[in-house]
Amino acid sequence: MNNTPATSAAPPSAPTGAAPRTETLHIEGMTCASCSSFVEKALSRTPGVLRATVNLAAEKATVEYAPNQIDHAGLKAAVEQAGYQVFEPDAPAASNVLAADEELADRKARTYLDLKRRFQVAVVLAVIIMPLSMLMLWPALMARVSMPVLNYGLLLLTLPVLLYSGREFYVSAWNGLRHRTASMDTLIAVGTGAAFLYSLAATVAPDFFQRQGLVPDVYYDTTATIIALILLGKVLESRAKAKTSAAIKALIGLQAKTARVLRGGQEVDVPLEQVRPGDEVLVRPGEKVATDGIILEGRSALDESMLTGESLPVDKSVGDAVFGATINKTGSFRFRVSQVGTNTVLAQIVKLVEDAQGSRAPIQRLADKISAVFVPIVIMLAIATFVVWFALAPTGQRLPLALVNFVAVLIIACPCALGLATPTAIMVGTGLGASHGVLIRNAEALEKAYQVDTVLLDKTGTITKGEPAVTEFITATGTEPAALLPLLAAVERRSEHPLAAAVVRYAEEQQQSAPGETAEATDFVAHEGRGAGATVAGQAVLIGNRRLLEENNIILSPKLEQSAAGLLAQARTVLYAAVAGRAVALAGVADTVRDTSVAAIRQLQSQGLTVVMMTGDNHQTAEKVARQVGITRFYAEVLPADKAGKVQELQAEGRVVAMVGDGINDAPALARADLGLAMGGGTDVAMEAAGITLMRSDLQGVVTAMALSRQTVRTICQNLFFAFVYNTLGIPIAAGLLYPFTGWLLSPMLAAAMALSSVSVLTNSLRLRGFKVKG
């Protein structure tokens, strides 16, 4: 958001050299001269401070310091320790990409209030003008009122509507004319202007009209009502528009304001703008993570739903990445900052969504071409309407009829609906996607998703978890799994190997169904490349590969031997376990199908999509997984380099292909496909090759992405259809084309209801917010 160069002052940069720096702090809480000298001393004694002077009257401290020894936060801590406060003026907007531009919001709020006031004035006056204009319907009343007096009264009431409420239209139209461009405002200005000027002439010089054999009718009610109705449309439009960008505002609002940083062994709350990569930040339960980093100490479960759309908290411990704006649930931890500002995942998401909202959909091209010539053509049509009515209507009525229809044509035409049809739906759709963890790169990706008929899934990491899990657990005769698993888990809990984690998870899952006591392991030894061993409940427990058992002279029973061979044939990794020198169990470990895959694939199929799987596995394994998840067509033994070729193969069959992959290894295939969906798993947001990035790492994200894209494009089509039909029907009716057949004429006041047509388009787009994936 670099749109305000005036405020783009750089944030205090990281310490670079030993050159001293000077900073001014605003001190709060100093009441007397002794206070100021106390602060001065406290600052001067702080290591790194070269000189400090405090001005009591100005409540300011000027500090010269060595930037490599202390920084702003350190100075602030010193002042606070002395018992005073440092006043922090709001950071300039540009120093923080995510800071919502409050000034802009403020201006918008004021503009809106102004608009509302102008609308209210117009409504009140129109409500008075309307019945006064209809006095002629009561001849008894009319007899008592003089016509000229009434007309002058109406003129006085209409003037504020014109000059205050409707001023914007005339100014804007005039500015446009000077540039030889025409807009919506031109139509309103010409339409209401013509009605007003005619009425003005009839009021000032009724004799002239009567001499021409015309009744000097006035149209003040038309003028006032049109302006009031158009302003009503604008008020509603402005409210609805604010909602279209609500999702992105909510994303920006997620950011934390401060972070608890460790500075010189002390915990200091510093504004987010002052946090630097390398800082250590503390996070307590219930707090928001300030920025992106890596956990150094502690463990916790984090709610990452705001970034990934995944509703279950994610367990994190030392070495895991944490992301700004996520919420820490249970434990406390300390992390090292790796990214700040524009480089954080949240900032990248915001940027991506903003870019997508600024992109233009190919489907809009026709609407664009039309709106470019729309207004001048409507003006020409309106003049033609005037000419035809004047030429064909009966002598006494031709001028009023020509005028009324001329105004109706100008007022009913609505280029706004045409212009709003696509962008509003895209804004709502992309914003909504982001809140579901579906990041849509641009409007073109949305449109492509609508056309897709085939989804190609890379098995590993999409259908399956891409992490090992125990799939089979076979015990020797006479050994109970329920008794054995706690022992094995006790050993493996101490190990850091991924296979060990698989065993622990399996044991925990089993224990949940039949709870038993947890055992403690002592004398833990990790046997590099072979496994691990420890003493649990007084027994020596070993778990690892075959070599571990052989080295300990432990022999497998024939039953286990046979089972191991079977597991190996199924491409499983086999773990061997021994207790007290006897082989007791085998565990088959493999990449497993995600719980959500089966349901997700069924949902994709029920959306009418053909789901195809590809994998590097052999035909037998591939077939087994495919059958398990309900896929009938698959490619097995696909080399990584051939993935793009498979996409091409499907395209050659005339299919529009969406490819789902992990974004790194699958980049060429993603780029080759008509639509690439990258499963980010919350790590890399801006994946170049992908049209859509999924923050959630399961297939449910694909279902959401496809359904949301389709719904958004459907909304765009509805909007465009409505806008086209509205204008192509409305203009001829307003011109009086139906009059010869049905006697219908459209009152210009009714035509002003067109202001509501853009509101209907907006409302239709906002309906998207109720989007839900059907289960």
Added chain:
Amino acid sequence: MDTSQIIVTLLGTGLIGFVGWFFFAAPHRVATAVAGNGGLQQVTIQVKGGYSPDVVEVALGQPVQLHFYRDEAAGCSEELLLPDFGIRRELPAFQTTTVELRPDKAGTYPFTCGMGMLRGSLIVR
């Protein structure tokens, strides 16, 4: 057909022709960006019922700063769209809003108001 009808018909036809000529044959106001320090090309565009200049020429591969000064409060021009660069900006009234981009492909890229009424183009060569 009486005299007044003939006059209205002739005037009307003439007016239709004039409206067509006035809006569709409007000359473009062209400006070529001046490259400053580090090749940064800057152009100031006034937004008031239209864009002036409405055709901006810039050189390929060099960073571009377009300074849009919105000299009106009328609703139509409050949004600026540069779809080929994924830019959608709100232009606060009576303020300058700077849009930065780096064109890496020659061509003509339109910029419009939020509803596509006001238009201009960025020519990259």
